[in-house]
Amino acid sequence: MRTIDRIIELLGSDAESLLKYESKSIPKDSLVVPGPHSVDNFIDSDRSPQVLKSLKQLYDHGSLGGTGYLNILPVDQGIEHSAAFSFYKNQAYFDPENIIKLAMEAGCNGVASTFGGLALHARKYAHRIPFIVKINHNELLTYPNKYDQIPFGSVREAWDMGATAIGATIYFGSEExxxxxxxxxxxxxxxxxxxxxxxxxxYTRNSAFKKDDKDYHSAADLTGQANHIGVTIKADIIKQKLPETNFGFRDIGFGKQSQEMYESLTTDHPIDLCRFQVANCYMGKIGLINSGGGSKGDSDFQAAVRTAVINKRAGGCGLIMGRKAFQRPMDEGVTILRSVQEVYLEKEITVA
Incomplete structure (x- = not known):
């Protein structure tokens, strides 16, 4: 079966609406679309040659190397969601070496994880796959739980272990x-x-972002503004949840917004909602990778491919997916990661 036919089969009833859609609110021509030139987006910036080399290393590694697209394996859930809850489905990943092995076997561009997990095997692997050290976390052992991202180490520590990049989380909208x-x-x-x-x-985080039983944490306008603040503090790549709704500013009743703003920038189509996020990343000059979300069992393959198709057609540059891959046997984890990569390698799937 051809790759495109497998993708169509996985998309099911969504195939035509996602693969044939033409986006008009923010036209494709106004975007900087991912490609082999992606690192050149920084050629006039203040990033040093060493930073450009690190970006090139990340973009050129793995199955998607040289395409301008990224597929990163992130495993920091041992801190963010507790290790037992994260790894009981597959106990092998209590051992951080298996996290690195999964990313390598699947042909990922890089592996993102904790200081301790990556440092323990840095001499063996840091030169074989790009390390992305997550420098802050929200830990859930404090009782009652609080939701705050705090540093777990220094930038210099990440550099010392040979990291290609650092990763960090900000809870936009929170008190902290x-x-x-x-x-x-x-x-x-x-x-x-x-x-x-x-x-x-x-990520957005505020109890007020839930109103009338509707959750706006993944609203296109709120996540888009989070992206815009993120690129303002010079993130080279933005990770964001795929938008599932819109009108967060309007319905919650804060910020600056107008109905005309919503009507001119987007529609309710998932590709347009994601493009709203891309536009807030300097029209694609800073790459947007969407997260894969939690594991729900048999539907994971379909959900992963759907997210990848939306991201690619919106003008994003890839997927960062963890739980759908590591909460299953390694061979299945490899398969689901490669199925995502196939979307970005498939030439018939283009930016809408």
């Missing part, structure tokens, strides 16, 4: 966001001075 923005802006500047690339997990 001002401090987090300041911390990560400083960390990103230090990383650039040392020659590393920067990836920002741009």
């Amino acid at each position: 966001s001002t401090r987090q923005i300041q911390e990560i802006a400083a960390a990103f500047e230090e990383a650039h001075q040392l020659g590393m690339a920067t990836i920002l997990w741009c």
Whole structure:
């Protein structure tokens, strides 16, 4: 079976609406579309040759190397969601070496994980696959739970272990966001001075972002603005959840917004909602990778391919997917990661 036919089969009833859609609110021609030239987006920037080399290493590694697209394996859930809850489905991943092995076997561009997990095997693997060290986390052992991203180590530690990039999370909209923005802006500047690339997990977090039983944490307008703040503090790549709704500013009743803004920039089509996010990443000059979300069993393959198709057709540059891959046997994890890569390698799937 041809690759495109497998993708169509997995998309099911969504195939035509996703593969044939033509986006008009923000035209394709206004975007900087991912491609072999992607690192050249920084050619006139203040990024040093060492940073450009690190970005090139990340973009050129693995099955998607040289395409301008990224498929990264992120495993920091042992801290973010507790290790037992994250790894009980596949106990092998209590051992961080297996996380690195999964990323390598699947042909990922890089592996993102914790200081301890990557440091333990840095001498063996840091030169074989790009390391992305996650420098801050939300830990859930404090009781009652609090939701705050705190540093777990220094930028210099990540550089010492041979990291290609650092990753960090900011909870935009939270009470702690001002401090987090300041911390990560400083960390990103230090990383650039040392020659590393920067990836920002741009997540929204505020109890007020849920209203009338509707959750706006993944609204296109709120996540888009989080992206825009992220690129402002010089993230080289933005990680964001795929938008599932819109009108967060309007319906919650804060920020600056107008009905005309929504009507001119997007529609309710999933590709247009994602393009809203891409536009807020300097019209695609800063790459947008969407997250794969949690594992729900048999539907994971379909969900992963659907997310990849939306991201690619919107103008994004890839997928960063963890739980759908590591919460299953390694051979299945490899298969689902490669199925995502096939979307980005398939020439018949183009930017809408």
